[in-house]
Amino acid sequence: QVQLVESGGGLVQAGGSLRLSCAASGSIFSFNAMGWYRQAPGKQRELVATVTSSGRSNYADSGKGRFTISRDSAKNTVYLQMSSLKPEDTAVYYCNALRSSLSYWGQGTQVTVSS
DSSP: OOOEEEEOOEEEETTOOEEEEEEESSOGGGSSEEEEEEEOTTSOOEEEEEEETTOOEEEOGGGTTTEEEEEETTTTEEEEEEOSOOGGGOEEEEEEEEETTEEEEOOOEEEEEEO
């Protein structure tokens, strides 16, 4: 059973920073890719950033230059460093992991950016 536990969300002012963490129940290298998605009220869930097992990262245009995805294999944790946050970044952020044809999700962590 794969478990993904997110943490690090909260309330921050526009222009501020947050670092989200996603702790996996097993080796992060057992997954083909891991990533972050977000869902704002009334909107569909959207990609924020992903990183493959080989270390290739991919970012949505909305986060390029502001967000950085990274990983710590010793802690089985993937991070999302977010800076220069904007009110439109307000959403529930979900961690995702892909293994073969299976997709796993965390419970989500709320990020609220005030103007």
